[in-house]
Amino acid sequence: MKKTVISSINTTLDQAICLLKTIDIHNYNETCVGPYHSSIGSHIRHTLDFFDCIIRGLDSNEIDLTSRQRDEVLAVDPIAALQCIRSVQHTLKSYIDTNTDYLLHVTDDMGCGKITVNYTLESILAHANSHALHHYAIIGYIMHSLGISYEISGFGYNPTTPVTKRTGI
Template sequence: MRREIVSVINKNLGNAITLIDTISEDIYVDGTVGPYYSSIGSHIRHALDFFDCIINGIQSNNIDLTARKRDEVISTNPEAAKSKIYEIQGQLVSFIGVNTDYLLHVTDNLGSGKETIMYTLESVLAQANTHATHHYAIISYMLQTLGVETVIEGFGYNPSTPVPKREGI
């Protein structure tokens, strides 16, 4: 796997650590923002679940994105979330230089039941990274609703969004 891909993903995961270090535990677990009444911690946990499914399914060539652990400790304990992020980042670093030029079976529910699609490791990790960014955007809305200001460059924005257009999307 290419170092650049791991670096970009690990930087994005590092943004979650920065967020966790910036907000209080009460904000991390607050579930009062509608319409879904989920917490920032549950969004972090959900994003990490996808990376966990990928890492756990590589050896068997059967990555099942519907087989998420949904570890509530990560949803409610910011330090546990940070530990999980560090664990995932370490696993990703261990892939650098490994031949990933082969197809993996990736199962997901696209809306009408489980489907298995062929991916490369790099492509499924890119999907997980974009998925995390999507949840960071939701977290940004939650923070605004809660009146919490954080400044994490690019947090919640797709890197392809032009910087001048990032306000007011």
């Protein structure tokens, strides 16, 4: 199962690679779309932050999703983001043969303060993939508002969304 989860995540990250290879730096950094005025780059950075928290916390078995690095270079430089994605993909592939017969302690703030819950490696990675898809959908709204049209198969859609219901990028 772990191999399938990691393969799925790498497919999701490949969609971001396609985006980064086609979008210009101005549109990557544009913040004119309300109501949040966030850029495509800020959503890519945020998505990568989530994976970084997992990678940094795995060895100590203390994954803290509230302790994001927020590397702003990734938010403004699509080349740096592309390099980071490739690094994450490489690291994830190294987990395929990792023993995961134990629970990981994952800390997050769900609105009422920090709490720590138990996850398996597969479940936190599945969560990270869903999180990425959620932000890709937001990126899709930003791109639509900016009048940007790119063909990236499945970008921003949960794989369970029927193909006939998918429109847009």
